[in-house]
Amino acid sequence: MKPWDGIISEDEQRAYRAAGFGRPSGLGQRPALLIIDVQYRTVGTKPMPFWDSIKEFPTSCGDVGWNAVGNIKKLVDLFRARKWPILYPHVAPKVAHEGGRLAEKVPQIMNIAAHGYNFVEEIAPQPGDILVPKKHPSAFFATALASHLIDLSVDTLIVTGCTTSGCVRGSVVDGFSLNFRVSVPMECVYDRSRVSHAVNLFDMSEKYADVLPLDELLKKLDGLSPRQS
Amino acid sequence: MKPWDGIISEDEQRAYRAAGFGRPSGLGQRPALLIIDVQYRTVGTKPMPFWDSIKEFPTSCGDVGWNAVGNIKKLVDLFRARKWPILYPHVAPKVAHEGGRLAEKVPQIMNIAAHGYNFVEEIAPQPGDILVPKKHPSAFFATALASHLIDLSVDTLIVTGCTTSGCVRGSVVDGFSLNFRVSVPMECVYDRSRVSHAVNLFDMSEKYADVLPLDELLKKLDGLSPRQS
Amino acid sequence: MKPWDGIISEDEQRAYRAAGFGRPSGLGQRPALLIIDVQYRTVGTKPMPFWDSIKEFPTSCGDVGWNAVGNIKKLVDLFRARKWPILYPHVAPKVAHEGGRLAEKVPQIMNIAAHGYNFVEEIAPQPGDILVPKKHPSAFFATALASHLIDLSVDTLIVTGCTTSGCVRGSVVDGFSLNFRVSVPMECVYDRSRVSHAVNLFDMSEKYADVLPLDELLKKLDGLSPRQS
Amino acid sequence: MKPWDGIISEDEQRAYRAAGFGRPSGLGQRPALLIIDVQYRTVGTKPMPFWDSIKEFPTSCGDVGWNAVGNIKKLVDLFRARKWPILYPHVAPKVAHEGGRLAEKVPQIMNIAAHGYNFVEEIAPQPGDILVPKKHPSAFFATALASHLIDLSVDTLIVTGCTTSGCVRGSVVDGFSLNFRVSVPMECVYDRSRVSHAVNLFDMSEKYADVLPLDELLKKLDGLSPRQS
Numbered sequence: 001m002k003p004w005d006g007i008i009s010e011d012e013q014r015a016y017r018a019a020g021f022g023r024p025s026g027l028g029q030r031p032a033l034l035i036i037d038v039q040y041r042t043v044g045t046k047p048m049p050f051w052d053s054i055k056e057f058p059t060s061c062g063d064v065g066w067n068a069v070g071n072i073k074k075l076v077d078l079f080r081a082r083k084w085p086i087l088y089p090h091v092a093p094k095v096a097h098e099g100g101r102l103a104e105k106v107p108q109i110m111n112i113a114a115h116g117y118n119f120v121e122e123i124a125p126q127p128g129d130i131l132v133p134k135k136h137p138s139a140f141f142a143t144a145l146a147s148h149l150i151d152l153s154v155d156t157l158i159v160t161g162c163t164t165s166g167c168v169r170g171s172v173v174d175g176f177s178l179n180f181r182v183s184v185p186m187e188c189v190y191d192r193s194r195v196s197h198a199v200n201l202f203d204m205s206e207k208y209a210d211v212l213p214l215d216e217l218l219k220k221l222d223g224l225s226p227r228q229s
Numbered sequence: 230m231k232p233w234d235g236i237i238s239e240d241e242q243r244a245y246r247a248a249g250f251g252r253p254s255g256l257g258q259r260p261a262l263l264i265i266d267v268q269y270r271t272v273g274t275k276p277m278p279f280w281d282s283i284k285e286f287p288t289s290c291g292d293v294g295w296n297a298v299g300n301i302k303k304l305v306d307l308f309r310a311r312k313w314p315i316l317y318p319h320v321a322p323k324v325a326h327e328g329g330r331l332a333e334k335v336p337q338i339m340n341i342a343a344h345g346y347n348f349v350e351e352i353a354p355q356p357g358d359i360l361v362p363k364k365h366p367s368a369f370f371a372t373a374l375a376s377h378l379i380d381l382s383v384d385t386l387i388v389t390g391c392t393t394s395g396c397v398r399g400s401v402v403d404g405f406s407l408n409f410r411v412s413v414p415m416e417c418v419y420d421r422s423r424v425s426h427a428v429n430l431f432d433m434s435e436k437y438a439d440v441l442p443l444d445e446l447l448k449k450l451d452g453l454s455p456r457q458s
Numbered sequence: 459m460k461p462w463d464g465i466i467s468e469d470e471q472r473a474y475r476a477a478g479f480g481r482p483s484g485l486g487q488r489p490a491l492l493i494i495d496v497q498y499r500t501v502g503t504k505p506m507p508f509w510d511s512i513k514e515f516p517t518s519c520g521d522v523g524w525n526a527v528g529n530i531k532k533l534v535d536l537f538r539a540r541k542w543p544i545l546y547p548h549v550a551p552k553v554a555h556e557g558g559r560l561a562e563k564v565p566q567i568m569n570i571a572a573h574g575y576n577f578v579e580e581i582a583p584q585p586g587d588i589l590v591p592k593k594h595p596s597a598f599f600a601t602a603l604a605s606h607l608i609d610l611s612v613d614t615l616i617v618t619g620c621t622t623s624g625c626v627r628g629s630v631v632d633g634f635s636l637n638f639r640v641s642v643p644m645e646c647v648y649d650r651s652r653v654s655h656a657v658n659l660f661d662m663s664e665k666y667a668d669v670l671p672l673d674e675l676l677k678k679l680d681g682l683s684p685r686q687s
Numbered sequence: 688m689k690p691w692d693g694i695i696s697e698d699e700q701r702a703y704r705a706a707g708f709g710r711p712s713g714l715g716q717r718p719a720l721l722i723i724d725v726q727y728r729t730v731g732t733k734p735m736p737f738w739d740s741i742k743e744f745p746t747s748c749g750d751v752g753w754n755a756v757g758n759i760k761k762l763v764d765l766f767r768a769r770k771w772p773i774l775y776p777h778v779a780p781k782v783a784h785e786g787g788r789l790a791e792k793v794p795q796i797m798n799i800a801a802h803g804y805n806f807v808e809e810i811a812p813q814p815g816d817i818l819v820p821k822k823h824p825s826a827f828f829a830t831a832l833a834s835h836l837i838d839l840s841v842d843t844l845i846v847t848g849c850t851t852s853g854c855v856r857g858s859v860v861d862g863f864s865l866n867f868r869v870s871v872p873m874e875c876v877y878d879r880s881r882v883s884h885a886v887n888l889f890d891m892s893e894k895y896a897d898v899l900p901l902d903e904l905l906k907k908l909d910g911l912s913p914r915q916s
Contacts, residue, residue, distance in 0.1 A: 012422040015279065019287045019421065020337030025330060050244065058248045100408040100609045101254060105436060108249030135602050136406035137436075144593050144600040146833065151558040151866035155840055165432045170402050177365035179329040179838035192248065193241040199428040203394045207334060207366075329838040364831050373822050373829040375604065380637035380787040382613055408609035470880040473737065477745045477879065478795030483788060508702065516706045558866040559712060563894060566707030594864035595894075623890045631857050635823035637787040650706065651699040657886040661852045665792060665824075 003186055004202035007195055021206040025181045027220055028155030032085045033075055036139055036161030036168055038123060039090060041116030043069065043162075043190075050192065057116050058108045061162060061192045068190040069122050071214050072160045075188065076123050078221060085152050088125050089132040089139030089161075089171065093117050102135075138170035146178060156181040158217070159209070160188035165196040172209050182209035185217045232415055233431035236424055250435040254410045256449055257384030261314045262304055265368055265390030265397055267352060268319060270345030272298065272391075272419075279421065286345050287337050290391060290421045297419040298351050300443050301389045304417065305352050307450060314381050317354050318361040318368030318390075318400065322346050331364075366399035375407060385410040387446070388438070389417035394429040401438050411438035414446045461644055462660035465653055479664040483639045485678055486613030490543045491533055494597055494619030494626055496581060497548060499574030501527065501620075501648075508650065515574050516566050519620060519650045526648040527580050529672050530618045533646065534581050536679060543610050546583050547590040547597030547619075547629065551575050560593075596628035604636060614639040616675070617667070618646035623654040630667050640667035643675045690873055691889035694882055708893040712868045714907055715842030719772045720762055723826055723848030723855055725810060726777060728803030730756065730849075730877075737879065744803050745795045748849060748879045755877040756809050758901050759847045762875065763810050765908060772839050775812050776819040776826030776848075776858065780804050789822075824857035833865060843868040845904070846896070847875035852887040859896050869896035872904045 016022055043065030044053040053062035079086050093114060103110050119125060134143050149157075157175045159168055159182060168189045175182045184204055191197035205211035245251055272294030273282040282291035308315050322343060332339050348354060363372050378386075386404045388397055388411060397418050404411045413433055420426035434440035474480055501523030502511040511520035537544050551572060561568050577583060592601050607615075615633045617626055617640060626647045633640045642662055649655035663669035703709055730752030731740040740749035766773050780801060790797050806812060821830050836844075844862045846855055846869060855876045862869045871891055878884035892898035 008422060008424050012424060015283075015421050018280075018283050019335075021335050023334055023336060025333050051247075054244075054247050100605060101405050101410065101437075104254055105252055105405075106248075106250050107252060136605070137402055138406065141403070141406045142600060142602040142605060147558060147594070147600060147864060147866045150837070150842070153840070153842055155837070166436060169432075173366055173399050173402075174370070176330050176334075177367065177370045177834060179834045181330065192244050193237060195237050195241060196428055196432055199425055200432070203398075203425055203429070207395060208330075329834060365834070371829060371831040371834060376635060376637045376787060376823070376829060379608070379613070382611070384608070384611055406605060408605045466880060466882050470882060473741075473879050476738075476741050477793075479793050481792055481794060483791050509705075512702075512705055559863050559868065559895075562712050563710055563863075564706075564708050565710060595860055596864065599861070599864045624894060627890075628860050631824055631860075632828070634788050634792075635825065635828045639788065650702050651695060653695050653699060654886055654890055657883055658890070661856075661883055661887070665853060666788075 002202070002205075004198040007198045008202050016206050025183070025210050027183065027224065028181045029224060030152070030154050031156040031158055031221060031224070032087060032149060032152060032154040033079045033158045034087050034089060034139060034160065034171065035072060035076075035123060036089045036159065036171060037091060037163075038065075038069065038072065038120050038161045039117050040120060041112050043120060057112060059112065059116075061190050064190040065162060068160070068162070068188050069120055071185070071187045072123050074214065074218060075158060075160065075185070078218060080126075082226075085130065085154065086125075087130045087132055087145065087148060088119065089134050089143065089145060089167070090119070091117065091135070092133040136170075137167045138174045139167065140171060140174035140178070149180070154180070156183070158221075159184050162190045163197075164189045164191040165193070165200040166191075169200050169204065172204050176208040183217055184209050184211045185214040186211055187214045231431070231434075233427040236427045237431050245435050254412070254439050256412065256453065257410045258453060259381070259383050260385040260387055260450060260453070261316060261378060261381060261383040262308045262387045263316050263318060263368060263389065263400065264301060264305075264352060265318045265388065265400060266320060266392075267294075267298060267301065267349050267390045268346050269349060270341050272349060286341060288341065288345075290419050293419045294391060297389070297391070297417050298349055300414070300416040301352050303443065303447060304387060304389065304414065307447060309355075311455075314359065314383065315354075316359045316361055316374065316377060317348065318363050318372065318374060318396070319348070320346065320364070321362040366396045367403045368396065368400040369403035369407070370399070378409070383409070385412070387450075388413050391419045393418045393420040394422070394425040395420075398429050398433065401433050405437040412446055413438050413440045414443040415440055416443045460660070460663075462656040465656045466660050474664050483641070483668050485641065485682065486639045487682060488610070488612050489614040489616055489679060489682070490545060490607060490610060490612040491537045491616045492545050492547060492597060492618065492629065493530060493534075493581060494547045494617065494629060495549055495621075496523075496527065496530065496578045496619045497575050498578060499570050501578060515570060517570065517574075519648050522648040523620060526618070526620070526646050527578055529643070529645040530581050532672065532676060533616060533618065533643070536676060538584075540684075543588065543612065544583075545588045545590055545603065545606060546577065547592050547601065547603060547625070548577070549575065549593070550591040594628075595625045596632045597625065598629060598632035598636070607638070612638070614641070616679075617642050620648045621655075622647045622649040623651070623658040624649075627658050627662065630662050634666040641675055642667050642669045643672040644669055645672045689889070689892075691885040694885045695889050703893050712870070712897050714870065714911065715868045716911060717839070717841050718843040718845055718908060718911070719774060719836060719839060719841040720766045720845045721774050721776060721826060721847065721858065722759060722763075722810060723776045723846065723858060724778060724850075725752075725756060725759065725807050725848045726804050727807060728799045730807060732802075744799060746799065746803075748877050751877045752849060755847070755849070755875050756807055758872070758874045759810050761901065761905060762845060762847065762872070765905060767813075769913075772817065772841065773812075774817045774819055774832065774835060775806065776821050776830065776832060776854070777806070778804065778822070779820040824854045825861045826854065826858040827861035827865070828857070836867070841867070843870070845908075846871050849877045850884075851876045851878040852880070852883040853878075856887050856891065859891050863895040870904055871896050871898045872901040873898055874901045
């Protein structure tokens with residue numbers, strides 16, 4: 001059972017099979033974990049249903065975000081144990097006159113309270129992790145992310161955070177275009193629309209990445225040999 | 230009635246309203262038309278139902294593509310009359326050892342017959358139009374598209390072609406990130422999945438672009454003053 | 459008399475003429491001023507000869523930098539009077555584990571005192587100016603500079619600051635590649651080597667930009683018509 | 688004896704030492720060879736002195752180019768023997784209306800005879816090598832070069848070809864910015880100006896790359912362990 005079953009019809013899924021989409025990318029040997037935009041502004045300062053949570057931050061996804069936080073924690077623990085790199089692409093507080101198109105499409109984004117930009121404590125950056133401030137959907141756009149990944153000899157990206165249909169999707173497309181192997185653990189990404197979340201997982205699964213259950217990914221990662229220096 | 234009504238629930242649409250998404254970008258003063266991947270490999274050499282058309286090219290979208298061709302033609306006529314720039318981001322034939330991640334996710338893409346790469350004649354490039362060969366979803370990734378648009382002093386992109394959930398979506402996200410104003414005429418983009426098509430239009434409409442009926446866009450474009458040299 | 463006369467021989471200059479290099483780019487209609495890395499770490503906290511100044515900051519260029527500051531001031535005044543955009547690409551303080559190749563080539567760069575990163579007061583950013591933090595030589599690399607310039611409908615870059623052979627050169631090459639018209643006022647850029655400074659001006663003049671005296675540039679800019687909204 | 692001794696004064700070289708520039712990058716474990724623009728348009732169809740050669744192609748560098756060809760051949764032989772990747776960033780024939788800034792700065796570049804774009808036979812691409820067509824100085828700008836290098840898990844670039852002060856320099860700066868280790872074998876790059884060639888080698892050596900004699904580089908490369916799959 002895939003998250004998109006019942007939303008993308010069987011007939012349409014057959015159309016992708018016929019066209020030859022959706023084959024696996026697999027893992028390489030040198031993974032990095034991307035945790036995108038897991039800041040209080042996207043989940044709220046504590047777990048609450050969506051409609052309550054957006055009273056605190058209009059950009060919060062509420063409960064589904066907190067579920068993802070708990071799941072991402074399992075990846076963080078594994079990556080710390082294996083000393084694999086963890087990177088935090090995140091939005092820095094906005095400066096009014098630098099809004100560009102974003103300020104027009106989503107004006108409220110320009111007025112988030114400062115503490116909304118803090119990282120969620122449960123999976124916050126530790127010394128040695130890499131912060132990647134960004135202003136656009138993709139974690140690669142106008143950032144040094146590619147330079148960091150090349151410096152670390154990374155060949156595989158595990159992409160987590162939010163939103164599935166926004167920054168996760170944009171980062172996955174760019175990571176794929178740069179020829180990184182990309183995996184998206186489905187319980188570790190979140191969005192404010194269940195349908196858009198599911199369809200974006202479907203799109204990524206068919207064209208850009210391996211979209212798979214967290215448990216399956218943890219097992220695969222655990223099987224990787226220790227990293228060669 | 231939006232293409233995503235009935236697919237994205239009213240409740241979820243309300244969630245985006247509450248979060249402040251989906252405000253208009255509008256047009257600037259210097260538009261360019263992008264026609265992405267309208268090659269026979271994406272529509273077939275003649276209009277046919279999807280399941281017949283993929284027998285000719287596994288990557289064809291069939292009938293829905295041909296409907297879009299007729300609609301894009303109206304934009305082409307206007308842009309030619311006004312001497313506004315038309316650009317053709319398109320996929321060039323694949324070279325085997327250059328496949329990278331794409332060859333893994335969609336192996337059949339490496340074996341399209343050569344004539345599938347020809348532009349659909351009804352709206353094919355004319356002398357003076359700009360060809361932008363690409364290898365990745367976004368028309369901006371690893372291409373000179375941004376350089377062309379800056380050279381032409383373009384501030385507004387009209388994005389058409391296919392697929393809605395692939396190269397159109399990727400190009401719209403990058404165009405938005407570069408601060409171009411982006412409009413997507415909904416009858417001028419196409420895909421192999423009705424649901425993914427609709428949800429991607431919804432995503433773009435909420436976050437990156439104005440998604441609007443062709444007639445409405447034609448009227449707006451027609452109202453732009455002649456371009457200053 | 460060009461800065462490179464006597465350094466690049468007449469014979470070699472003739473070789474470029476024969477090959478057809480060095481034609482003018484000219485100005486467009488919508489200029490922006492880039493002031494690159496004019497921070498105390500590149501000039502010292504007060505004018506001093508080079509060998510004294512580097513005792514304060516090993517990366518200082520000394521007196522030649524302060525001469526440039528006075529010259530850049532004239533451009534700043536004109537740009538403020540005309541309400542043309544001014545952008546400040548600059549290096550933010552370094553974080554140890556993010557050094558990459560730079561930390562290897564120039565280890566001392568990782569240990570500059572914090573106040574060295576302050577902007578030189580005489581031409582420091584004012585509210586409304588745009589800050590562009592960067593980590594690499596080119597002001598375009600891994601930054602939102604292109605997005606800012608597109609948002610501002612800029613077609614012409616006036617590039618100033620330091621070093622001529624480093625960040626100025628890198629930014630000019632990328633600005634040229636993006637099809638902006640680029641001018642470099644020769645008294646407004648500086649470097650620690652007189653010869654490398656002159657030869658880089660020559661390279662840019664032959665291939666990428668108009669390299670000209672400040673007075674001539676001021677006159678040309680002053681002649682531009684008021685910007686259309 | 689460095690190529691820039693006698694051009695960059697000892698005093699100025701001491702200034703770079705004092706500022707802490709010029710430390711080595713070294714080689715990584717997975718090198719790739721870039722051969723940039725070694726086409727007949729940059730050397731002529733046979734070895735001739737500069738002033739004769741430019742009668743054939745105004746953009747030719749003449750004899751110095753042919754010397755480099757012989758030297759690059761030694762690297763090609765080693766890379767083929769070790770099955771390390773070889774990539775050919777090169778300029779494709781120009782299309783008139785796509786000239787942008789380049790057509791203004793160097794109009795003659797728009798009128799090179801077609802056979803000038805052929806690769807020099809002695810070191811021409813073989814099946815399995817990767818072609819990287821480009822339109823701008825840097826081999827990375829608006830090309831898939833970074834994607835190719837990531838796909839190949841490359842960590843080290845050996846940059847050869849021409850011109851030292853143009854496409855070689857631009858590619859080295861971008862390769863450095865992306866955190867690849869970059870080496871430039873000094874006898875394998877060429878230019879039309881001896882002084883600009885030397886000063887650009889100096890700049891790259893101080894800030895971006897290891898600039899070293901071919902023999903020394905061949906020895907180091909030969910000592911690398913066989914590549915791990």
